Amino acid sequence: MITTVTLNPAIDKTYRIRELKCGRIHRVQQVTEAPGGKGINVAKVLHRLGQQVVATGLIGGYNGQRICHLLDEMHINHDFCRVSGESRLCLNMIDDQGVGTEVLEPGPAISPAEWKRMKDKCADLAKQSSFVVFSGSLPLGLDQSAYQQLVHLVQQSGAKAVLDTSGAAFRAALDACPFMVKPNLDEVRQILGANMLTREEIGQVIQEWHQHGVEWIAVSLGAEGAIVSRRDAGAWLAIPPQIEAVNPVGSGDSFVAGFVAGLAEHRSLEECIQWAVACGAANALEERAGEIVPDRIREFNPQVKLVRLSIT
């Protein structure tokens, strides 16, 4: 079983708008709604790929009920901790040019008692899981060490922790040596406090994280693909097929899902990378985040190019 942990789930609303202008009234052409937050997107893609998955996290209020209902409709198993606050809405407004503007609510405030229940649930689910995937931002009230605590707890029980978050929460969690991390390039820049990064500088930071004990590192680069590195095995640049993206929100989550599905099926290192990149590209072709078409992955898989890098 694979567990996905979303500490800050959301209802993802996508608005199609002709033109977005600050200070103006906008009439929405089309609205779509989906259960979201990064870990929930990962769960949706894993489910599509035929993996046994449970989505957990902290969920509350009417939006929380709605997220559970939407997951039930998709036949995705979930086991969330209820909290007293209201789960958030995340808006993605896409204009006629295909440019997306995201507005992400902060999410509810979490009490110490609610956090304790989350840790207990994570420990229980980890005992039944081969992989536990942690994705997304932290809701209010949680310490930046939240992922560090969960990664430590999960890996003590023998499951492998995969982490996709940003900022101080990411830096703190490195101390717990997650099995895999997947920041995008902007997140790496933010973590290092750097505006620009050369390929060599990315290589240096990958080395540093491997030395910390992280086995797999993927730095995703949007339409340019990803740099993927495995400790003691070297690094690759994975280049996706060229596509006309519809909505790339959730491509990072789809990448993580494809990668973990490959690992769970004991696929080769190259196959895991190709699956991840194919899933990211397949997601970018869909209106809704995390709703990939499996046939597309089969189509894209052989089109993903792998180039050996000498950065590590």
Ligand SMILES: Nc1ncnc2c1ncn2[C@@H]1O[C@H](COP(=O)(O)OP(=O)(O)O)[C@@H](O)[C@H]1O
């Ligand atoms: N426009 C695109 N065309 C092809 N592949 C894409 C596109 N956008 C994303 N991908 C694939 O999805 C992966 C994750 O996307 P990225 O935007 O880097 O992640 P995040 O959503 O975390 O910012 C990329 O590494 C790439 O393989």
Ligand SMILES: O=P(O)(O)OC[C@H]1O[C@](O)(COP(=O)(O)O)[C@@H](O)[C@@H]1O
């Ligand atoms: O938890 P965060 O970091 O606030 O992000 C939430 C948003 O991220 C998403 O999961 C999309 O993430 P990616 O585009 O980075 O894959 C949306 O579904 C959601 O609205």
